[in-house]
Amino acid sequence: MLNQHEDRHTESPALLHRTTTVERGAFAMGRCSCGWTGPARRARDSARRDAARHIDTP
Ligand SMILES: [Zn+2]
Numbered sequence: 001m002l003n004q005h006e007d008r009h010t011e012s013p014a015l016l017h018r019t020t021t022v023e024r025g026a027f028a029m030g031r032c033s034c035g036w037t038g039p040a041r042r043a044r045d046s047a048r049r050d051a052a053r054h055i056d057t058p
Pocket of ligand 1: 016017018032033034035036054
């Protein structure tokens with residue numbers, strides 16, 4: 001007989017890591033709610049990609 005009691009502690013990483021892109025002068029960098037800051041990029045798209053990669057591999 002299976003015990004069907006499950007603890008629902010499966011939190012999505014997306015909820016723990018809320019990323020934004022911040023601009024500093026000519027550069028843009030990803031920033032996360034967990035405190036992570038990505039490298040300065042010339043393109044905001046690259047900064048956003050860094051943030052997306054950070055969520056995949058914290
Ligand atoms: Zn994060």
